[in-house]
Amino acid sequence: MTTSKPLRGIADCGMISFLSWGTAEMKFIAAAISLVGLIGPAICQTSTPPAAGAAGIAEQVPISSFQWQRREDDNGIASFKISNNTDKAIDSIELICWVGEDRTGGTKVMVWPSPGPILAHEVRQFSRVNIGPVGSSPSVACEVADAN
Structure with a gap:
């Protein structure tokens, strides 16, 4: 039984190049996006008017x-x-x-x-x-x- 990778063909064309990266790079990108997502709202909070x-x-x-x-x-x-x-x-x-x-x-x-x-x-x-x-x-x- 073969494992299907539906986006692998797109990745091979260079359209989604990050799919061809290893797992370490993917984890780093996911962590960075999560960190920015958590910090952004905290920066936008204001104190008492x-x-x-x-x-x-x-x-x-x-x-x-x-x-x-x-x-x-x-x-x-x-x-x-x-x-x-x-x-x-x-x-x-x-x-x-x-x-x-x-x-x-x-x-x-x-x-x-x-x-x-x-x-x-x-x-x-x-x-x-x-x-x-x-x-x-x-x-x-x-x-x-x-x-x-």
């Missing part, structure tokens, strides 16, 4: 008493208080300020407390902060995006 971290800092370092004015050049000037409800001093604060309801088109604004950092559980008043272009919008809002 940044928005969740941003919401946390906005709650720990909230803005209160927010007031703003429009200058003649359509930039906004704001005054507000920032409360440091963390256990660390804050040297710099990154705000995201937006016009109307469009948070995606917001402007990033960096502010540095003066004099010196905002100590833990302290409130600091900020005045005359340029929050960027506000156009003719009747509403502007800001939120803490990051604090260092």
Whole structure:
């Protein structure tokens, strides 16, 4: 009784050349493909979305008493208080300020407390902060995006 090898004819023509290899090469290729198949999904996994971290800092370092004015050049000037409800001093604060309801088109604004950092559980008043272009919008809002 002879063993049938249906793809041997194709392999002899060079169309499927790997069929003529020995078993060691086949095992290596199978192992490599399996390894890539297992590693690929692990590489594509992401950690917690940044928005969740941003919401946390906005709650720990909230803005209160927010007031703003429009200058003649359509930039906004704001005054507000920032409360440091963390256990660390804050040297710099990154705000995201937006016009109307469009948070995606917001402007990033960096502010540095003066004099010196905002100590833990302290409130600091900020005045005359340029929050960027506000156009003719009747509403502007800001939120803490990051604090260092």
